Amino acid sequence: MRHRSPGALLLLLAIVLGALPARAAEAKRYKFVVITHATAVPFFVPVRKGAEDAGKLVGAEVVYTGPAGFDIQRQVEFMKSAIAQKVDGIACTLPDPSAFNDVVAEARAKGIPVIAINADAPKSERMAYIGQGNYEAGRSMGEQIVKLLPNGGDVLLAIHTAGAENLEARIKGVKDVLDQTGKFKYRVVATGTDLVKAESLIGAALQANPNIKGMFGVEDVTGIAIGHIIEREKLKGKVMGGGFDLVGEILDAIQRGDMQFTIDQQPYLQGFQGVMELYLNKKFAIAPADINTGIAPVTAASVKAVKDLAAKGYR
Structure with missing residues (x-):
């Protein structure tokens, strides 16, 4: 699947949201669950913020959850719980190439879109991958x-x-x-x-x-x-x-x-675009697309410029 630039997707979202009648925008409040494999790890703070910011933008409920430390079986259980709740979409890390295949297939079979963020399992039935190469x-x-x-x-x-x-x-x-x-x-x-x-x-x-x-x-x-x-x-x-x-x-x-x-690797973007793609898929049947969130070495020459934004959860 070809990559789309984050800027292009944001422009598309702005056009779509701008065209929505107010009544239609309020007709359905979707619930999306974001599940990561180690919620206690500091890296996932901006992932969560990005997802929650996206939810606020489109008026969706976003629940962030997952095991505190790396535990594949526990993460599968969190995904099964989300499926049982009949959520409208799941954005999740898939840090094992095959362990999540069955639970992803179960979600898809029940009409729940699944997007991989941060860590991918390409042979699963996830609909797209948003993250770094x-x-x-x-x-x-x-x-x-x-x-x-x-x-x-x-x-x-x-x-x-x-x-x-x-x-x-x-x-x-x-x-x-x-x-x-x-x-x-x-x-x-x-x-x-x-x-x-x-x-x-x-x-x-x-x-x-x-x-x-x-x-x-x-x-x-x-x-x-x-x-x-x-x-x-x-x-x-x-x-x-x-x-x-x-x-x-x-x-x-x-x-x-x-x-x-x-x-x-711009984790804020992984959470933000994960929720945005789930919303666009549920609301308008727009097929999710892979997004490479980039590779950006930060050195002494550039660290000051990004530090404040990192402290606020954006970088």
Whole structure:
């Protein structure tokens, strides 16, 4: 399915909403459920805000829910609950390539549209995917690492949930770029989503190899942990650091110079467009379309411009 630009969809929505008679706009209040795989993870704050803002714009009820920590079976149960409630649409992360196939098919069979956001399972019956191209995002991180460490060396790669499809795609992208240079040795550490545990495991890996020149996390939990370790151990300028997403602690670390970059994927847009596409599908039978929400490295040169918006939940 071809990608549509976010701007084009917003223009379409403005035209459609502008053409609605007031009575028709008030005739039906839809209920949409947004389900993510780890609601306690800071990354999903702007996803939720985007979804709720979209609901306010079109007059729909939006419920944000999901397991606090990564738990595929629990997430499936949240989806089954939404189906039982006969909601009008589901926007959900699909972090496993096959575990959600049956529940997505069940929703579709009962006339409930399902859109994947943030993490995709292309072989499921979801109607569209709104999110970053994760392999390409991993390659972007790899390119940033090569810029920081042109002579190569030992680096640590961190992932909070081994096996999560979107995160594994990022790790693969990073590895492929580093492997192409022939200059890097890397170790991958899986930490879980608990920040204290993540800091402990990454810190132990760092102590085990004094030759490590950089630490890079492919999501926000390990990125935050890396920033904390570099600051605490006074490794600024000695060990490079990078992460994903625009959570405040990572942006603070970049401003301090403890970390050098983070990769943005515009999560607000994932939540916002997920609800918008559900609304357009239910109201006007407009087929949902894939949207790539982009890859945007944020460095010391650009961090100040995005930090205020991130604090407000937009970036």
